[in-house]
Amino acid sequence: MEVRRTALPEVVEIVPGRFGDDRGFFSEVFNAARFREAGFNLDWVQDNHVLSRQAGVVRALHYQLPPMAQDKLVRVARGRVFDVAVDARKGSPAYGKWVGVVLSAERWNQLLVPKGFLHGYMTLEPDTEVIYKVSAFYSPAHERGVRFDDPELGIAWPLGGLLPILSDKDRAAPSFREAENPFVFDQSEIPA
Incomplete structure (x- = not known):
């Protein structure tokens, strides 16, 4: 398992090993012991599987309030997405900053998005399937x-001429400044 820190050090790209032959491949996409060895001691309680039929579907930017705030481990089983995390922790040196990573079935990478970060993605291919743990x-x-x-966040979504396809709920979402936000930065959360 390869671990890559992003520009927001708490948001981590993870690439599980994949072992293949002429029959196909095998991969441990999650192994609790290996995650603990890498410094991630998280208890996952739910897996979600999302299919987006078209390129340009934007599912963003989402979070849950405490005590139901969620860490997320996001991967793509088919297709590609531009996956985004935004630091929403008041007092953080990176407050309001974002990082984007292309996740794909081909690259076999995942993104670990901790509590206190907004999360969303845009599909880059039709029939894209996203699976994530919370x-x-x-x-x-x-x-x-x-x-x-939100222009205050300035996320560079790779729309490339596509019109974003949004749910009614996402279309009506408030700005970053107006959103309910209880998250506060804790220096101890930054990985060594």
Whole structure:
């Protein structure tokens, strides 16, 4: 398992090993012992699987309020996405900054997005399937969102002429400044 820190050090790209032959391949996409050895002691409680039929589907920017805040481990089983995490922790040196990583079935990479970060993605290919683990159960009462195109955040979504395809809920999401945000930076959360 390869671990790569992003420009936001708490957001981590992980590439599991993949072993193949003429029959196909085998991969441990998650192994609790290896994750603990790498310094990630997370308890996953739910797996989600999302199919997006078209390129340009934007599912962003989402988070849950405490006590249902979620760490997420995101990967792509088919297709490609531009996956984004935004630091929403008040007092963080990176508050309001974002990082984007292309996740794909071909690259076999994953993104670990911790609590206190907004998360979203845009599909880059039709029929893209995203699978992600979360550390707290889905709770509609705690679910919140921020506009994917908030100019204050300035996320460079690779639309390339595509019109973003959004849910009504994402289209109506508030700006980063207006969103309910209880997250506060804790220096001890930064990895060594």
